[in-house]
Amino acid sequence: MPTLSVRNLQTHFFGSAGISKAVDGVSFDVERGEILGLVGESGSGKSITGFSIIGLVDPPGRIVGGDILFQDSSIVGLPQNTMRALRGRKIAMIFQDPMMTLNPVLSIETQMVETVRAHEKVSKAEARRRAVETLGLVGIPAPEERLAAYPHQFSGGMRQRVAIAIALLHRPDLIIADEPTTALDVTIQSQILSQVQSLSRQMGMSLIWISHDLGVVAGLADKIAVMYAGRIVESGPTDEVLDRPVHPYTIGLMRSVPANLRRGEPLQPIPGMSPSPLNRPVGCPFRLRCFAATEICASEPPESRSDAHSWRCFHPQPPASQP
């Protein structure tokens, strides 16, 4: 049984300008201890997918269809209290900007002890002990002393470690990480990545790593799901998808990454912009920017698969045309 199973999830926003289909039929599974990289550009719906899972989609947004099964039971439409008991204890979230996710006026100790005691009836001393232990786990030196510090006394990388420690306090079964290393230096980024990877292996924790950076996901994730305009357009085991991408969008993404090219060769950005979620083109949403598009793309592309690798495209690219 997968830890998390998302089935045809649809999260729409009912704004005054119309209905914005931010997530429009997304399905994936995350097994116990598995790391899923959810990749896509801004506005592709990857963050909203994460917020839908943890039940924090703010109005006017709403889950309008599909189901989310967490450890075999549906968590869509659960009453607030039941969901709250799950949040932070079974499912935790790490956010993008560590400058913003810690409360600036509360000490780390206050924030950690409070989180422990929100879900477990333990003494302050015990909660404090857990906080120290978890801070040590994420590689914060002298955790006992740093506990009394305030967020602004930490560097960006340390702050993100604190945020990760807070998410780990209850040893959750699933962590949703929403671009948590985007705001950090590359060196710090790789330290945190390897630490998170080993922690999730050690604890058997499932991880959804939301990112726009294929490079980050390549080194971290067991499998990849590429999102475009509210849908998953290609997914599969990381090596498989990155070595043999078939969807033109995935190929375009990979060609936009400098590291994948020989020196001096110009980058090949994907032309155009992602379609407005208010007004998506009929059929394949990528066809207006796609180098392989033909008339047939105006109709809905079916899902095709070979083993664990699946894609939604009428024109899967042969290995020869790949970067």
Place this chain on the structure above:
Amino acid sequence: MGASRFKLPSPDGFLGRSARGILSSRKATIAALVCVLLLLAATFGPLLAQQNPYDLSAINLFDARLPPMSPNSNGGIYLLGTDAQGRDMLSAMIYGLRTSLMVGLFAGLVALALGTALGLVAGYYGGWIDALMMRLVDLMLGFPAILVALMLLALLGQGVSKVILALVLVQWAQFARAVRGSALAERNKEYIEAAGSLGLSDVRIIFGHLLPNCLPPIIVIGTLQVASAIAAEATLSFLGIGLPVTEPSLGLLIANGYQSLLSGEYWMSVYPGLLLLITVFSINLVGDRLREVLNPRLAER
């Protein structure tokens, strides 16, 4: 730079910033000192005053309407003269200050607590709760405060608790609006979302996370509102509808002396008036300075 440095409380905390901000301005330092002195005088008033102006046996009617510096029949002097009943003005003013500060502080604090709680809830939940509360606030602020207080007191009658109730009713809306504004700004910051993702309850998020981040404006408005509560109470008492004669405040002293003002016995009205002015002015100076230091946009200067 040892690790112990991190045990210090936040140097950017608003309490530290407030204290440093006040001390760095001479005007504000003097005003704060005056406030402390007035508070001490009010607290230890009965020990300082040379007579209890409301103990009828201590008052000598033959000493009525004496100008300042007149000798006392008991051997002392009436520094600020006496009033129409022969009370020592200075003693009456100290007792009056006691009442005024007590009413002002108490009304200010209750209004602060009520307005802050409602403002936070409105700002956090938004939607119809917010709309409802803010229309109520608009309604309250649409009427002149003194008019509302006058109407209330006309209905309720006199008394310390009734004046406080009236002042709270006209002041909570100010707090609610200001706090709601900053709660609205803070509410959309990621740390609130993060607190929600940790499964903290709404009550915890509102009072444990939102409130501490909204404190600077609350402190500033709180200070200014205490001053305005004192002034409003004086106004009500001056109009004869505030505190009863048995609990005289500065406003009532001014009103009593006012009748003699035209006959040249200025001290009965002018000295309590000056004391009221100094009180309100000092509190306002401190409040303004706090606003300068705690408001990030003004603090950059």
